[in-house]
Amino acid sequence: MRPFAYEQAGDSSAALRMTANRGASAQYLAGGTNLLDLMKIGVAKPVALVDIGPLRADHASISVDADGLHLGALVRMAEAAEHPDVLRDYPVIAQSLQLAASQQLRNMATLGGNVLQRTRCNYFRDPSWHACNKRDPGTGCAAMDGVNRRLAVLGTSAHCIAHYPGDFANALAALGAEVTLLSPEGTTRRILFEELHRLPGDTPHQETNLHPGELILGFHVPAGPWTRRSLYLKIRDRESYDFAQASAAVALAVVDGTIQQARIGLGGVATKPWRSHAAEAVLQGQRLDEALAHAAAEAAFRDAVTHGENAFKPELGRRTLMRALLQAATMEIQPNA
Amino acid sequence: MATDIMLTVNGGQHRLAVDVRTTLLDALRERLDLTGSKKGCDLGQCGACTVLMDGRRVLSCLTLAVAAQGAEVTTIEGLAGEHDPLHPMQQAFLEQDAYQCGYCTPGQIISAIACVKEGHANSADEIREYMSGNLCRCAAYPKIVAAVQQAKPLMKGR
Numbered sequence: 001m002r003p004f005a006y007e008q009a010g011d012s013s014a015a016l017r018m019t020a021n022r023g024a025s026a027q028y029l030a031g032g033t034n035l036l037d038l039m040k041i042g043v044a045k046p047v048a049l050v051d052i053g054p055l056r057a058d059h060a061s062i063s064v065d066a067d068g069l070h071l072g073a074l075v076r077m078a079e080a081a082e083h084p085d086v087l088r089d090y091p092v093i094a095q096s097l098q099l100a101a102s103q104q105l106r107n108m109a110t111l112g113g114n115v116l117q118r119t120r121c122n123y124f125r126d127p128s129w130h131a132c133n134k135r136d137p138g139t140g141c142a143a144m145d146g147v148n149r150r151l152a153v154l155g156t157s158a159h160c161i162a163h164y165p166g167d168f169a170n171a172l173a174a175l176g177a178e179v180t181l182l183s184p185e186g187t188t189r190r191i192l193f194e195e196l197h198r199l200p201g202d203t204p205h206q207e208t209n210l211h212p213g214e215l216i217l218g219f220h221v222p223a224g225p226w227t228r229r230s231l232y233l234k235i236r237d238r239e240s241y242d243f244a245q246a247s248a249a250v251a252l253a254v255v256d257g258t259i260q261q262a263r264i265g266l267g268g269v270a271t272k273p274w275r276s277h278a279a280e281a282v283l284q285g286q287r288l289d290e291a292l293a294h295a296a297a298e299a300a301f302r303d304a305v306t307h308g309e310n311a312f313k314p315e316l317g318r319r320t321l322m323r324a325l326l327q328a329a330t331m332e333i334q335p336n337a
Numbered sequence: 338m339a340t341d342i343m344l345t346v347n348g349g350q351h352r353l354a355v356d357v358r359t360t361l362l363d364a365l366r367e368r369l370d371l372t373g374s375k376k377g378c379d380l381g382q383c384g385a386c387t388v389l390m391d392g393r394r395v396l397s398c399l400t401l402a403v404a405a406q407g408a409e410v411t412t413i414e415g416l417a418g419e420h421d422p423l424h425p426m427q428q429a430f431l432e433q434d435a436y437q438c439g440y441c442t443p444g445q446i447i448s449a450i451a452c453v454k455e456g457h458a459n460s461a462d463e464i465r466e467y468m469s470g471n472l473c474r475c476a477a478y479p480k481i482v483a484a485v486q487q488a489k490p491l492m493k494g495r
């Protein structure tokens with residue numbers, strides 16, 4: 001690891017001030033499970049770490065009210081995964097966290113850090129490879145014709161096909177969540193979570209629309225008649241403790257067998273947390289059966305582009321979404337209050 | 338950048354001057370001679386470095402020593418005094434022969450104690466799922482599950 005300065009921020013305004021003072025390459029340290037990993041392997045090289053652990057005092061609450069689910073940025077993954085209200089009213093959120101990483105990591109990692117985790121593309125994580133536009137802009141992309149079995153088929157560009165590896169963020173995107181941000185000037189703004197991450201385009205090194213030094217304070221998942229009939233289905237190379245090869249976050253509002261509204265997120269297959277409005281449109285107002293689930297899955301992957309090793313992904317993604325939809329339709333639930 | 342820190346480990350206080358880059362794992366092993374916690378991958382992937390911080394199981398290789406100040410750290414060395422009987426989980430690993438080389442074992446035992454205390458040891462499947470962050474190259478997995486099941490009822494009240 002390269003040398004860096006370390007400061008602990010007592011609250012959010014101290015965190016903003018410390019980061020501003022240290023300049024562009026200062027970074028917030030939350031659970032550290034992604035950032036310290038990337039520093040050890042020589043990919044992240046911050047000059048300073050501002051430890052935001054103490055912000056737990058103000059930004060680690062979990063609450064459910066008529067407005068929806070409110071999650072502080074410093075909530076640990078395990079806390080949200082096991083919260084009884086989240087399990088009952090937002091099972092897709094709880095499952096997306098419970099099926100991620102390991103219990104040790106879930107005890108350390110925060111929700112704010114989780115959504116900002118970087119891709120697991122092998123070339124990005126190994127600086128001995130020269131070509132990686134995301135790590136070193138303008139150097140090319142070694143993955144295009146290389147080892148790309150895990151990489152994305154949706155939202156790719158000619159410059160980068162790296163997958164967004166997280167799970168929770170796909171559930172947030174599906175449910176139309178918002179994220180609250182605090183700017184270095186001290187003003188807060190709320191944006192749609194779906195707009196936090198960017199497509200790679202020709203600037204794959206710019207992954208989010210966060211302003212420099214901006215701090216994530218928390219997430220709001222709006223209430224809706226679909227949240228209880230929701231689940232996260234994750235398909236992995238090994239049965240536990242692995243990133244998704246394909247995953248589906250689905251939430252359905254069903255009345256008398258007809259889907260009033262559907263919310264669909266996809267993971268492991270796209271370059272950013274992915275919401276499939278196309279699949280949602282196919283489902284809306286219809287009765288769910290295998291043919292309809294298939295049509296929705298077709299719509300979700302219509303624009304998929306593969307690169308050799310990852311040619312299996314659209315089919316795996318379609319089957320994952322189909323199974324998730326059919327499973328959600330048969331869930332035994334208490335109707336939303 | 339060197340800095341003075343205070344760590345609370347197995348009930349004792351330790352004042353140390355460390356480079357801020359020092360992980361909790363390296364501070365334990367290299368500075369406090371607590372070599373029970375193992376370095377497998379050093380990247381958060383194997384679980385060999387698992388310790389308890391305020392009762393929660395965490396990975397000491399991805400925890401900065403400076404950031405561990407103020408927390409109660411428990412390592413494998415802190416489970417039983419030199420002249421005390423072993424912790425039921427240690428005893429169960431012995432009796433079930435839940436290892437071959439033993440390299441992953443301290444991390445497995447710490448993780449297993451937390452797994453029981455969290456309430457995640459209600460079935461063999463649940464134990465496998467919640468112990469999946471601890472890899473074993475010797476594949477002692479079936480015996481590890483048996484050890485957790487053996488120790489669970491003996492841990493009541495601990």
Ligand SMILES: Cc1cc2nc3c(=O)[nH]c(=O)nc-3n(C[C@H](O)[C@H](O)[C@H](O)COP(=O)(O)OP(=O)(O)OC[C@H]3O[C@@H](n4cnc5c(N)ncnc54)[C@H](O)[C@@H]3O)c2cc1C
Pocket residue numbers: 027028029030031032033034035036037073074099100101102105108109110111112113114115116117165166167168214215216217241242243244380381382
């Ligand atoms: C072996 C392994 C397996 C894993 N498996 C999975 C998996 O299956 N699914 C999954 O989803 N994830 C998985 N992960 C990733 C893990 O979930 C993330 O590393 C973790 O959630 C990151 O959270 P953190 O608090 O540790 O973030 P940190 O590492 O502390 O921070 C990550 C980034 O976010 C920034 N940041 C953190 N908090 C804020 C904030 N509040 N405001 C602004 N910026 C902030 C930091 O500056 C940094 O750039 C795995 C990780 C490992 C090591």
Ligand code: SF4
Pocket residue numbers: 119121122123124131132133134135140141142143144151159160161162204
């Ligand atoms: S896919 Fe993206 S992250 Fe991977 S090598 Fe290409 S540019 Fe780098």
Ligand code: FES
Pocket residue numbers: 375376377378379380381382383384385386387396397398399
């Ligand atoms: S050494 Fe910490 S997880 Fe492997």
Ligand code: FES
Pocket residue numbers: 435436437438439440441442472473474475476477
């Ligand atoms: S006993 Fe050898 S690695 Fe587990």
